[in-house]
Amino acid sequence: MARPKNEKLEAQRREEILQAAARVFRAKGFHLARTEDICTEAGTSAGTLFRYFKSKKEIIEAIVEAEMKANDEDLLALAQRQAVEGLATLKAQELEEMLRPSGYGLATESWLELSRSPEGRKELASSSARLEAALAALLAQGQAEGWVRPDLNTKGAANLLLILYTGVQFDADLGMDLDYEASAQAISDLIKSFILA
DSSP, X not given: OOOOOOHHHHHHHHHHHHHHHHHHHHHHOTTTOOXXXXXXXXXXXXXXXXXXXXXXXXXXXXXXXXXXXHHHHHXXXXXXXXXXXXXXXXXXXXXXXXXXXXXXXOHHHHHHHHTTSHHHHHHHHHHHHHHHHHHHHHHHHHHHHTSBOTTOOHHHHHHHHHHHHHHHHHHHHTTOOOOHHHXXXXXXXXXXXXXXX
């Protein structure tokens, strides 16, 4: 007689495989990594791995989905008055913390993976539109409350803030030599002079 599934243990093992795969993907990229590399890193056999995931593609899809969800949550956290006003006094250490990878540390790789297909590009566009709308609504509310410049084009400003955030995040993820002090000061100056009343 087969043993009943322990769902908590199954979910834990699945997450362990995803964590191992993420370490391999960070080192080799999604497409250069081999299933054997993931098995070695996870300390498991191919048979066990394929009990949890049908293919390497399914592992990649699970990581991409989790990374995009984490990225959306990070950006939605910016769509709050306290967050926007906090950018006006941003310090280098705060910027570094903001840009610290969340999830599996594969946000840029996941973004690039989605951009390879028409369906993925639609998903990216939908996510971007949702985040831009949330920021624009916050800025419009800020105009009504008097803490955002009354003549600000809220849609354009929201778009600019998203481009700024994702651009700096992209550079940080790629390991570019980011001057956090200068970047934090520039972001602070921009928010004070362009956004806030």
